[in-house]
Amino acid sequence: MDAKLITIGQQAKAAADQVALLDTTTKNKALLAMATALEEKQKQIIAANKEDLAAAVDMPKKFTDRLMINAQRITDMANGLRNVARLADPTAKIDKGWITADGLQILQRRVPLGVIGIIFEARPNVTVDATGLTFKSGNAVILRGGKEAIRTNTSLVNVLREALKAKHLPENAVQLVEDTSHEQAQKMMNMTDYIDVLIPRGGRGLIQRVVKTATVPVIETGAGNCHVYVDKDASLEMATNITVNAKVQRPSVCNAAEKLLVHRDVAAKYLPTLAKALTDHGVQLRGDEVAQEIVPGMQAATEKDWDTEYNDLIMAVKVVDSLDDAVSHINKHSTHHSEVIITDSLSRGQDFQRRINSACVYVNASTRFTDGGMFGFGAEIGISTQKLHARGPMGLDQLTTIKYEITGNGQVRH
Amino acid sequence: MDAKLITIGQQAKAAADQVALLDTTTKNKALLAMATALEEKQKQIIAANKEDLAAAVDMPKKFTDRLMINAQRITDMANGLRNVARLADPTAKIDKGWITADGLQILQRRVPLGVIGIIFEARPNVTVDATGLTFKSGNAVILRGGKEAIRTNTSLVNVLREALKAKHLPENAVQLVEDTSHEQAQKMMNMTDYIDVLIPRGGRGLIQRVVKTATVPVIETGAGNCHVYVDKDASLEMATNITVNAKVQRPSVCNAAEKLLVHRDVAAKYLPTLAKALTDHGVQLRGDEVAQEIVPGMQAATEKDWDTEYNDLIMAVKVVDSLDDAVSHINKHSTHHSEVIITDSLSRGQDFQRRINSACVYVNASTRFTDGGMFGFGAEIGISTQKLHARGPMGLDQLTTIKYEITGNGQVRH
Incomplete structure (x- = not known):
């Protein structure tokens, strides 16, 4: 296993433990700070994007259209984060609670999944979208975007991390895998000790490769016949x-x-x-x-x-x-x-x-x-075509799991 | 892929489509009929079990204790089915419903997972328990038990299938893999076209083998440090x-x-x-x-x-x-x-x-x-130690997924 990736995984786990305990107001303030930071640092982001575009000069127009970032797109990304800040915090929910026959109080809470890995192609907006949704739901994210967008993604992630740091929040809640080789992606897909779930975002080829080779649990999205x-x-x-x-x-x-x-x-x-x-x-x-x-x-x-x-x-x-x-x-x-x-x-x-x-x-x-x-979830991280865990459009709720908190006064089982 | 297994898979899928549409009363009557059949056919089941026990004469007492079936244990299994008949049908639930901004009515229904594979050891009671829970939740089940219990399991499954048939219900909702070789179990773990989820039940060795080698999604249960x-x-x-x-x-x-x-x-x-x-x-x-x-x-x-x-x-x-x-x-x-x-x-x-x-x-x-x-779920199929789909004790609800039923009056997207 790659030492750099292990460090990223360890840092993500430590950050996830911290982010899981943040209250909603703190997370919302951080999302708004990230939005402002993107707008304030737009020059450096656009400059990095220009380098990516220059290197992608031989790619089809459809491809460079998706890769391209301008002031408007930065505003859109920032507004996306502001929108996520306005949505209900899924981890602020207690799904249900009851008292058992033995007098135990059981609460079924919503809690973050932990560390979420996102593997995607050369669409830099995924970097910001995925960060917003995973952070709001109390998770840490490890991003691995396409190599053609590496300069843009590095710049975006740096800005987002700086915004977290300035708020004294764990910047390792958002990390980018800078080595964009296939080998590295493959290693990431097998980091079962550090990543709780992988969500691939992109074309059918990418998604099928992740589904077929990952040992980390995958949520399959986006295949639509x-x-x-x-x-x-x-x-x-x-x-x-x-x-x-x-x-x-x-x-x-x-x-x-x-x-x-x-x-x-x-x-x-x-x-x-x-x-x-x-x-x-x-x-x-x-x-x-x-x-x-x-x-x-x-x-x-x-x-x-x-x-x-x-x-x-x-x-x-x-x-x-x-x-x-x-x-x-x-x-x-x-x-x-x-x-x-x-x-x-x-x-x-x-x-x-x-x-x-x-x-x-x-x-x-x-x-x-x-x-x-369109469903009214406010935002989505993808559309699941599998039956386990999440099915259909996935909003913030689907980035959480449950935990039973049981409180007694000395009960033992007979 | 093995022809026999493919036939089992195809039959399970077809039966799952039918069982998913049965109403609760029909399913409950079938469960009660299965319970009665077990008690009526107890002689043949115990006779089959005696053959298993005779073949297992060199196994430790702890092992044969679990393998052994007598009249009391058959009554317990039958009462287990009667208990499941009394529980709420998870697929009779509409989790929520709402009207979107475009006037679409969306219902989030609970629906069965489809075909559930159970891989277990030489505990014949799992055959009946798993059948009851998967059938009540509208699923078909493919059972693969340990080789030491094959005669008992074959007898139990025959009785359960006959009870379904007598009610004009799809007997292929309950099937047993009669070839108990490791190769066959391995093939079953890779039947992604036919099995929606695998739930291994047994010791740590069994569960780890399934988790590590299955390509069918697995719900990991039962590891408790x-x-x-x-x-x-x-x-x-x-x-x-x-x-x-x-x-x-x-x-x-x-x-x-x-x-x-x-x-x-x-x-x-x-x-x-x-x-x-x-x-x-x-x-x-x-x-x-x-x-x-x-x-x-x-x-x-x-x-x-x-x-x-x-x-x-x-x-x-x-x-x-x-x-x-x-x-x-x-x-x-x-x-x-x-x-x-x-x-x-x-x-x-x-x-x-x-x-x-x-x-x-x-x-x-x-x-x-x-x-x-103890949690009040009425029954359980295992205790999940994973975060995706199900976590903690798994009752009938955890054997279902959701489906969105959307009804409009001609809406198109702008």
């Missing part, structure tokens, strides 16, 4: 609006729809309208045989399409015989993120919601609402 | 009662205490009394230097002792300089199961409860209360 199912009792207008919104409003994100299933009874009537609306928005359609018959010129979908998350203006279309077929297809091919049925039938809507095995199951609304902000 | 800390403000009588109870009432279990820490200010006065009470109960003590000075003849504790879970009548004793020292020592060496401070100081009790990083932190009560039954 989302389905829109247009039922036979659907309004065509609503079906069109929701399908188009779910597909095109922001096609690169995990809650965008990738598949369109249409009930056989309405396929001939609805599919031409749906297809036209989608292609008018630049969507390339790939259909099964029946869909291709109904909409001539549609490309053929292959078996692989049903499992593919395009994150692009592509949508595969399938005509299904029944609600049962739709449910079976979705439960087989989905990444269990978000799915929607468009229907005016109460019983069929209920049936779909109960039987679909996904984090978020919609009736008559766009899958694009699967988001901590 | 529990500490009693006698503070300077403790009542000597209460300290003695609780220490003796925590150590000797059932030394083989995970919530029994393994370590005794005593504050320096009271060590000279308290330790002789505590040591005598423990040795009177047959406990072998191992002390640090100071403890050895105070109680002559006490064996020396080695560094390894502080990390050892004896599960036996052995206790290591350490004199600490302060509450801080006690907290540091415990957070470093504990398995984060259960710890207790004996004190009459409110502030010191609070301090200990907040700073100790364990699932259950007691003031003035025996650690032996860490138990689903």
Whole structure:
């Protein structure tokens, strides 16, 4: 194990013990101080970012767009921290309390997870977002961002740490792994003695690598092969609006729809309208045989399409015989993120919601609402597609665990 | 991947989808039918058990005691199922619901995890207990018990499956892996496509093997290096009662205490009394230097002792300089199961409860209360020593996850 990483781990654990005991006011003041510090030090952050951008001159524009930091983006990051300061402190909650038959008082408290590792790509805003959310929930964070953003991330983390230090708070609550090699990331994923949970943030490749190789527990986020199912009792207008919104409003994100299933009874009537609306928005359609018959010129979908998350203006279309077929297809091919049925039938809507095995199951609304902000959580660290610990949008609460505090007056067990 | 195991996995998944939709009354009737069937078929179960016992004739008595089944034990197992039938159905709960700013109605429902794998040793009662708890919470279970109990387990599972079948319910909700080889267990631990969570039940060796090698998510249970800390403000009588109870009432279990820490200010006065009470109960003590000075003849504790879970009548004793020292020592060496401070100081009790990083932190009560039954959960599948998903005693609730059901009237995102 790498000596530098062990030091980071030990420092994080020590800081986590301290941060866990801070009261809400102290944490909020620190978040506001971090926000102010980012704005005050924006020149040095932007200068560091310019160096990263200069080194990334050969990268695609989409990549450098995400890497780039300017005054506005710094203000946005600072306001993000201010927003987190306004949210309820999850560790200020006692979930429940009761008295046992033996007269013990048991309180189920919310407590921080401890040390959270974030592995992400070249999006410097994750550095600040993750710091805000982990700190507010009483955790320490170890950040490992992509190598192309290392100068920016180093500058940001220095500013955040200085702000903590100035408040006499443990600066090691926020640490950056400066060696951005794959070997170092791999070692970080196995630091079971120092990291309580890893949350990878980024593309599918990154997340799968972490899930497959980490021995530290991982919360898997962001895989979204989302389905829109247009039922036979659907309004065509609503079906069109929701399908188009779910597909095109922001096609690169995990809650965008990738598949369109249409009930056989309405396929001939609805599919031409749906297809036209989608292609008018630049969507390339790939259909099964029946869909291709109904909409001539549609490309053929292959078996692989049903499992593919395009994150692009592509949508595969399938005509299904029944609600049962739709449910079976979705439960087989989905990444269990978000799915929607468009229907005016109460019983069929209920049936779909109960039987679909996904984090978020919609009736008559766009899958694009699967988001901590839209759900009213105030902020999110990601969208979990696993069943254990956290499922769906993860806000501050999901960065905590519980502890039972039991108080007696001498009870022993008989 | 083994064809037989894949079939078991596929059958479990299909059964899980069905069991998840059963209403509470149907599940309860099935549990009662399983209980009756066990009692009615007790002859064949006991006959199978006799064959297991005959084959295990060379095993230690402690082992065959656990393996043995008689009429009383069958009644106990049946009553266990009846008890689970009486408990609240965790999947009948809607945790919360709200309306978002966009007018979406969101319900956070409790839903089953899906397929639960249980890997355990030669205790046939686990077969019935685990079936009852997983079925009541709407899950399917794949059981893999120790090879010494295979005839008993096969007989039990056949009876339980027949009872389900007679009620026209999916018998594949309960399946046994009949090949008890290590290779097969290893394959089961990697069935990520079919098993949602693995819960190992048994000794430390078994649990560590599962935690270290499984790719299916594991809930780690049962490791208990529990500490009693006698503070300077403790009542000597209460300290003695609780220490003796925590150590000797059932030394083989995970919530029994393994370590005794005593504050320096009271060590000279308290330790002789505590040591005598423990040795009177047959406990072998191992002390640090100071403890050895105070109680002559006490064996020396080695560094390894502080990390050892004896599960036996052995206790290591350490004199600490302060509450801080006690907290540091415990957070470093504990398995984060259960710890207790004996004190009459409110502030010191609070301090200990907040700073100790364990699932259950007691003031003035025996650690032996860490138990689903004692906590009032009605039953337990184990005691989690991890922070993610479940922590502390795990009842029916911990065998579920959440699902968001979102209902709109055409909302799209802008």
